[in-house]
Amino acid sequence: MIPAAPAAAAARGARVPLRTAIFGAFVALAIVAPQLPVPDFWITQANYIGLYALVAMGLVLLTGIAGLTSFGQAAFVGIGAYATAYLSTAAGLSPWLNLPIGLALTCASALLLGWITLRMSGHYLPLATIAWCLALNYTMANMEWLGKFDGILGVPPITLGAIDFTEGRNIFYLIWGAALAAAVALANLLDSRAGRAIRALNGGVVMAEAMGISTFRYKVQVFVIAALLAAVSGWLFAHFQRTVNPSPFGIRWGIEYLVMAVIGGVGSVWGAFAGAAVVKLIEDQLQVLLPALIGAAGNFEIVVFGIALVLVLKYAPQGLWPFVSRWVPTPHRARDWADAPLLAERPRPAPGDALLDVDAVRKEFGGLVAVNDVSFAIRAGEIVGLIGPNGAGKSTTFNLVTGVLAKTAGAVRFRGEDITALRSREIALRGISRTFQHVKMMPGMTVLENVALGGHLRVRSGAARAMLRLDRADERRLFREAERQLARIGMVEQMHELAGNLALGRQRLMEIARALCTDPVLLLLDEPAAGLRHLEKRALAGVLRQLRAEGVSLLLVEHDMDFVMNLTDRIVVMEFGTKLMEGTPAEVQASPAVRAAYLGTEH
């Protein structure tokens, strides 16, 4: 409807080099630092910070971004460290061979732990990770072959050809190389199809599933990725220290890693470096200061960190990073997708074909019958209205058809297939999409990214390809489609805005674009015109008619009667959960029963 605004997009895209420059400076410093006359003490500190940052950035992804808390990352560090320490001393294997073995062990245990706990909601994961960390630490400390409390001594150095990574400051490069590479990979991941799904795990699960995204699968993925980063840190740690023992892999360290992630900034991968540095440097000071103050020896710093954690969560829940990133403009991806190939569309049914058959669906909430054996059908190429007073059960009917809620009884068929028992994600896959009466979106993502969530199933690139930036062709196709759908509803100019900053009416339009991005055959819109001005409503009606002409069928809940009467082919009227009548707009308007229902009088 409204042409794209490439100039504005390009101007925003131009900011990217500044951020790249800052990152470049960071890398340059890391390369030069060991060459400068910096005291060994500080190089060693930097090594620890790099090792901790590796673990902390996994937690940023897991806890900060996906909203899943783990106290057990230290256990995965332990697996990486003990695997290489044991294999290189007892079996004489090369550290380079032990790394993949340690990662495989970590992956297997993370998969098992994730598989069991991530389906369950709430506190199971944190509790399970605490138990896991305690159990593994106990095992390390009691196994004869792992050296019990003394651990394993004489771990050999890592070498690469003639380079000995224990000599001089060589290990610094290895640690910081790994940490920076991991940070880049994670930053790439977050700016990708898989990354948007991961970001939606925190507060957007129902919406993501309705867009066809398997949230469970992405939860397991982030849990495994975070565990693998911890294991890499453990591998480096073992060869850096040349010895391992159980104490750095206990629950105390599990908590400290979490503190680093939280202090650094739960929303940014780069915050992990800040968090690791702050915790490491303050901890060293406290270890000297606190016993002197208190007059007794002990690990009092953990108490201080506990208090700091509570304060940060209360007063700076985004951590330290926002204070830094204020000076670094947020990049917008340059609009490079204008000529990307269009995504494939699914075949549309012929007009008049049976499409949706809702057969006596019922929903009870305790004693309340919200939907009382309601039946209706939609044929391909129809716009059907679903109207009724507030509380009539319209939105619940939507939730039953789209699988967001389980049905108490009844059946739903779509294109001849029984979809009654399918989950919302499986129904989305078959070509039914929807919007929500109460907008469900990711307020911290741009409009374009929110809409791209709808196209998730139409491209394939996963997390690994995203980390290596091999997903750009898919991304361009996806973003072209997202922009195309935004253009259709007249929102291209707002595509780079944060969705949370939009007016409510615009957020509803954005949801329509997102639903269209799924390439639906049937679209369910729950009060799409609410909050729109008159002209916007007219434009929306035009878009919906255009969709019908393209073979998309619509089921529409709407309170604006002019809008409904002018647009729909047929109307189903509900009252108190029950279907009152069904007919053409003219028949419905003429019905005394419908008038009575809306006026609230007895009939």
Ligand code: ADP
């Ligand atoms: P409508 O969309 O027609 O306004 P709804 O489908 O939202 O109506 O609600 C129908 C009835 O079901 C209302 O009485 C509402 O309070 C109730 N209801 C809806 N969702 C729930 C729920 N999750 N738990 C309990 N009651 C609900």
Ligand code: MG
């Ligand atoms: Mg409703």
